[in-house]
Amino acid sequence: MADDSTSRCAAGQTGLVVGIPEAEPAVRAWRERFDPSAGAGIPAHVTVLFPFLDVGRADARVCSALADALGRQHAFDLRFESCGRFPGVLYLAPEPDTPLRRLTDTIADRWPEAPPYGGKYTEVVPHLTIADGQDDAVLDEIEADLLGRLPITSRVSSVDLMVHDGAKWQERASFALRA
Template sequence: MESQENRSDRTALLVAVPAAEPVVGGLRARFDRSASRGMPAHITVVFPFLPATAAVVTELRSIIAAVPRFTVTLASVGWFGQRVVWLAPEPAGPLRELTRLVVDRFPGVRPYDGRFTEVVPHLTVGHDQPHRVLLDAAAEVEPQLPIDVPVSSVHLMASVAGGNWNTVATFELGC
């Protein structure tokens, strides 16, 4: 498998969270560069991922169809240090399981290029801003929680040469 750094495009496998857009959309537009490039509010399953070849799409369709639909609740604000503010999905187990299933089937794929020992499911509100700015964002979001998130599909999105993100395939979870 070709590494993500050697390709001109980037891909991400994710759960879109349209229910969170009214709460985090404006903040993400200001504090998360990917939002201005078409990336919706989301919880990442695997990033970076593989190109959307026919074989990859077929394999993903099979994996994801075997996972029953589920609901998570964005119930609290979390932090990675002082540089990333995010919303925590509860329970996180079904999202971790989705990641595990994909990585097991595509063993050359490492979430976040293996930079973290534990993958923490989350919805990023903002990052790489002054801590005070992110504290204000957290304070704005917190009173609007919880947000229920029915999870019925997973999207494969691609960004060619750093451009806009586009959905290239959508995979429905099982019933």
């Protein structure tokens, strides 16, 4: 969810993410300095779908539908072996990314009124943002440090619903994937 500055997030916005706690030791310090979402309470993660439904719509019925849809998807392993870039952004690239794309497609197909990133991009590239809004020299420094800390592996077994309260993101619910 770091692709849009946290300061532009409104109270009541939601997003779906997979946490990558195994990445925290390698990325925490960089994210705290250069990724606004870290300071707003979002741990190391890969976004599944942002923005999702406004919190007023993310009621018990929607949560039940999310649990059902995500519960049909199998848990999977990810490996982060390399960095990637968007303009001004450095990220860790998950491999394989197909299971993440499948999670995004599952939710976007069920809730077409909530396209990934508001429909801003024609292709969604799964990624774990490390730094946003930085020049190449800063990104080069971070990447050089991170390459010595890779690979990172992670088991993805749930998707978290995050809610923005106007200042911070908080986990509202977690949905288990099929074991």
